Amino acid sequence: MDPEENTTADEVDERPQRRREWSGGLRSVVLPLAILAAIVGGLWYWQNAGGAPAIDDAYGTVELPEAKNATGRPPVAEVGRAGPDFLLETPAGGTLRLSDLQGSPVLINFWASWCPPCKDEIPELVKAYDKYQGEGLVIVGVNLQEPDGAVRDFAQDFGMRFPIGIDRDGEVGDAWRLGGPSDGIPTSYFVDEAGVIRDFFYGPMTDDKLAEKLAGVLPEGAG
């Protein structure tokens, strides 16, 4: 029996709640914080259990093969640099890889069916594709995180016959720095035959603006 605790005082300490006891850093500070972290972490996990479905890691931004990097510098979504390569699923279940399109000028357009300015712009893209397809132009529509069925129906409705990939988790959109100051879509990048970004545009393009931007990547005299 601890003599200090049990026999020496006339007055029994009846205020244990006012005691504090230094038991070393681990017990007095680290342990309480670890318990707090465990409780908070446990409840956080409970709150978020059954969350987002797993997305295949194989898709999204992928490494650009060195042989396909004409700039020799790491890819980044900037004019004069090789664009970040990506591998995406198409709404029909196939795959679409950006670097496979090297050799053709590419217009990468980020869009979604819920985005009114995108819907304004898409008929112009459809017309441009019909017009410049013969000149080698490839338009890649990157849809942001929509269900396959919705993308398929929309593409069919609007006559989007160019390749479409679905950015399941938004990673490709992030890599390509969507929206700029307006933080939105549509956003378009113009990539030359060597896979180097030559221009970009934030917002919906009119047919004149589209023709002006395409002139920077299409062969001279196209159209």
Place this chain on the structure above:
Amino acid sequence: MARAEAPQRAGLRFGWRGVDPLLPIWRLLTSVRFALALLGFLAVAGLLSIVLPQVPAPMRGNEAAISAWLEVQKGTFGPFTEPFYRLGLFNVFSARWFLGGLAVLVISVCVCTANRFAPTWRNVTRPQERVPDGFFDRAATNRASLPAVENGADRLEATLRARRFRVKRFEEAGATYLFADRFAWAQLATFVSHLALIMFLAGGLISRVGGYTNALFVAEGTTSPIFAVSHPSQMQVEVVDAVGKFDAAGTPLDYRTELVIYQGGREVARGVTTVNSPMSYGGYRFHQAGYFGEGAGLRVQDASTGNTVYHEVLALEQLVPAAAIQVRDSQGRLLLDDVIVPTDFIDDASGTVITVPGDGSQFWVGLRPDAEQETWQMLVYPPDDVKASTLVPAGGTRSVAGLSFTFLEPTGLPSLSAPGLADDPDQSLVVMSQTPEGTPYLTALGPVDGQALTLYPEQPVEIEGRIYTFEGRREFAGVEVRRDPGVNFIWVAAGLLLAGLMVTFYVPRLRLWARVRGGETSLAGLAEKSGAFQGEARQLAEALGTQVVSEEGEGKDA
């Protein structure tokens, strides 16, 4: 013994020259002054949030909206507006300094609570079973004396056990000492309450940091993302069916919406949300927050390719004034009973040319406000003779060219300016009305110069290389998407607090020390509840067939 810094125990230690670097942190976190300073700091922050205007929740994260809001505040705060915003004074509860202060408070409460646990646990599991004799005489505590009874120590011990005390007995120098403890574990309830406090604070903090709210306005058959642009947790919310029920007077009875949630390209949840029963998925709640019944689906296709060039569900949020009229012939036969959809807007008048059924004559019929701009008047004239205008007040009837025109009432038709529909956005207008049989129809102004397109559901109209299709009336649902990761913390905290308080108030710990010596039994005790000791002493005396002869302490007159 307000403070007992016990010698450091053997075991894992760290620090420099035996000085634990966490000791000053521990002293700070367990300091009452520091706790008061923190609470004062948070109280001042709360006061600031009341005194200073705060950025409205829907604007948060939208720099353009915040910029516009700050422009308004410049009228009040002038050059201080920008510095105040940078300091987080217009967003106090989301400011890093506030969240940091709250986090430190949580940690402080947590460390204090945990550090009280060891002494309290000892007090519960290894209570002070022996007290010096002076404790029975001099201690400023609850004490009582009982007269001698036969076999006093044995009978007292048995009585204590019968009254649910845990009893220890010691014999020493001709005296018997008893220690009795009841509901010792109840002292731990304070930690349950403290844990609840920590959980409340942690819940609030987590809600602030990880919470998310967004209001969606989604038409039937369309989807909307819950985050702007891309996001790792992005979800698409599809409104399959939005339902609004109203009574005959137009009072809303019920709103409900059937939703489908998509994530990662596939359907992950489907259900119905109502005002009182939100749908949940992945930590997000989808609340029924609104309903709008005046939507119209409109599709425009290129006639040569069949490609859609315009496809929207228009929320017809504006009202265009229109006249409800009746036209009768000279025999009083009803020729027309309808609401006139305006297609011409001339100065302050809006109307259209109508052809009276069964008669064939044409008139321009419209509305314009009276001179005081207080009431609407109906204007009727033959299309080629504006000077022959006849004004008809609401409820009135006038004869024009042998026909009787009655202006039943002015009404408003749902409409919207749809910029994407016409080259000149100022000239585009879509108005929805319905036939006397109740079939909705759409009147579109602007797509075709000089003509109003009247579109009936699923009856495409081809004109100038375009096919226009009114897909029918569509309803909109307002869906508030909310993620509040702190909500479960709050529920658990509320339960813990309730349990802790109930034990504290209704299961009080009582400790008794008894000394049976010679002709006297002395009792001393510690009771969590005022008067509990005296009450217990009297009941013990009664059980022993005697009476308390003297008593001191709280509740002695109870």
